[in-house]
Amino acid sequence: MSAIEKYSAAEIIAAKRDKHVLNDSQIDWVIDAYTRGVVADEQMSALLMAILLNGMQLPEISRWTDAMINSGEKMNWSVLNRPTVDKHSTGGVGDKITLPLAPLVAACGAAVPQLSGRGLGHTGGTLDKLESIPGWRASLSNEEMLAVLQDCGAVICAAGAGLAPADKKLYALRDVTATVEAIPLIASSIMSKKIAEGTGALILDVKTGVGAFMSDPEKAKELARVMVGLGKKAGIKTRALVTAMDIPLGLTAGNALEVRESVEVLSGGGPADIVELTLILAREMLEVAGISGKDPEKALKDGSAMDVWRRMIIAQGGNPDAALPVARETKVITAQSSGTMLSMDAMKVGIATWRLGAGRSRQGEKVQAGAGIEIHCKPGEKISAGAPIFTLHTDTPEAFARAEEALTDVVTIGDLAKGESVDRLPLVLERITE
Ligand code: URA
Numbered sequence: 001m002s003a004i005e006k007y008s009a010a011e012i013i014a015a016k017r018d019k020h021v022l023n024d025s026q027i028d029w030v031i032d033a034y035t036r037g038v039v040a041d042e043q044m045s046a047l048l049m050a051i052l053l054n055g056m057q058l059p060e061i062s063r064w065t066d067a068m069i070n071s072g073e074k075m076n077w078s079v080l081n082r083p084t085v086d087k088h089s090t091g092g093v094g095d096k097i098t099l100p101l102a103p104l105v106a107a108c109g110a111a112v113p114q115l116s117g118r119g120l121g122h123t124g125g126t127l128d129k130l131e132s133i134p135g136w137r138a139s140l141s142n143e144e145m146l147a148v149l150q151d152c153g154a155v156i157c158a159a160g161a162g163l164a165p166a167d168k169k170l171y172a173l174r175d176v177t178a179t180v181e182a183i184p185l186i187a188s189s190i191m192s193k194k195i196a197e198g199t200g201a202l203i204l205d206v207k208t209g210v211g212a213f214m215s216d217p218e219k220a221k222e223l224a225r226v227m228v229g230l231g232k233k234a235g236i237k238t239r240a241l242v243t244a245m246d247i248p249l250g251l252t253a254g255n256a257l258e259v260r261e262s263v264e265v266l267s268g269g270g271p272a273d274i275v276e277l278t279l280i281l282a283r284e285m286l287e288v289a290g291i292s293g294k295d296p297e298k299a300l301k302d303g304s305a306m307d308v309w310r311r312m313i314i315a316q317g318g319n320p321d322a323a324l325p326v327a328r329e330t331k332v333i334t335a336q337s338s339g340t341m342l343s344m345d346a347m348k349v350g351i352a353t354w355r356l357g358a359g360r361s362r363q364g365e366k367v368q369a370g371a372g373i374e375i376h377c378k379p380g381e382k383i384s385a386g387a388p389i390f391t392l393h394t395d396t397p398e399a400f401a402r403a404e405e406a407l408t409d410v411v412t413i414g415d416l417a418k419g420e421s422v423d424r425l426p427l428v429l430e431r432i433t434e
Helices: 009-017 024-036 041-054 058-069 098-107 126-130 142-152 165-176 183-196 217-233 255-266 272-288 296-301 304-315 346-358 399-406
Strands: 085-089 112-116 154-158 201-208 237-244 329-334 339-344 372-375 388-394 411-414 428-432
Touching: 009 024, 009 041, 024 041, 024 058, 024 165, 041 165, 041 183, 058 165, 058 183, 058 217, 085 098, 085 112, 085 183, 085 272, 098 112, 098 126, 098 154, 098 255, 098 272, 098 296, 098 304, 112 126, 112 142, 126 154, 126 255, 142 154, 142 304, 154 304, 165 183, 183 217, 201 217, 201 272, 217 237, 217 428, 237 272, 255 272, 255 304, 255 372, 272 296, 296 304, 329 399, 346 372, 346 388, 346 399, 388 399
Parallel strands: 085 201, 112 154, 201 237
Antiparallel strands: 237 428, 329 388, 339 411, 372 388
């Protein structure tokens, strides 16, 4: 280590190990020194585990977030003549809401600069979904991003290497050191990127339930409150909704299948839960951006959201009229008994989708555009023995066995007593504005 370094990593690790509050200068140094390669991965791993075990106070989380933002560039959209607003979802199975939502909110007068991610593990990623559209490009320069935003009102693309580089290193390290699930680390990771992205307003969709990162609703609410606090402190008008991820959203999971369903929503159709959540989030985004008098439901029905979608896809090299990729093989899974579907495990559907080839287990792996699952029956609906529940799609039929294994006991079918309804989470569990 150079003699001019202000601290040693070991003293900061020891402080957190012994449950002390890290001061601003220690946090600034450790994030900067890690980004520069002065703090080694094994030292940062120890610190991350100490943070996971002993937690951080709000001022520490806030400073940690600022230090991650300061590790890279901060984007600025002040040349735009519309208010900027973005939405971030903590991720779930079948969560394709960003696809119809961004053009919809743009059609209502906001500018939506969406920096999105790729799927890792059982949850899908917005960029992987959009890349199933022939020609569509996720990587844009800052100038290209601004041009698409100016022309279309919305842009969905990958974050460039210059945005919160500390988070890129930290996220990869957390992934392999079992330190992803710490609220201070999740909150700072998400919010550093959203604050650096330069949006003026932000709606957070924090998922909870068996298919979410934060399966415990109380933990999800705590995460939402911490993120709203970080956003407000950074001067961003921020709200969070804690929403259900106990069952998959909509009737598809998998890249091209989810694009197809999103286009149905933009055409004025689509599954009721997707339409409902898209409209709830659109209204929150418009309100927080200070836009009134616009009806997002009308913009879905009259084709104006679809117009923005088409322009946005074309501006990024895609062909919105091209046929979407279709998997080479399909297999139908049928119900074993008759009755009402009482439950469907979102996590199992997510893992099966991933095993069919829609997701990746290592960063950089190629995903299959056509792979995934179509859902033919959802909880609350009646089904007869032998009727289809799922159609599995893949280019690699050897994947069927492992996907079916993941789907063991994925649904329960039974009888509801008179007046009884299926036991599931409400679509929106909590709205957090403070
Ligand atoms: N998404 C992120 O960007 N970071 C996390 O830590 C979790 C989800």
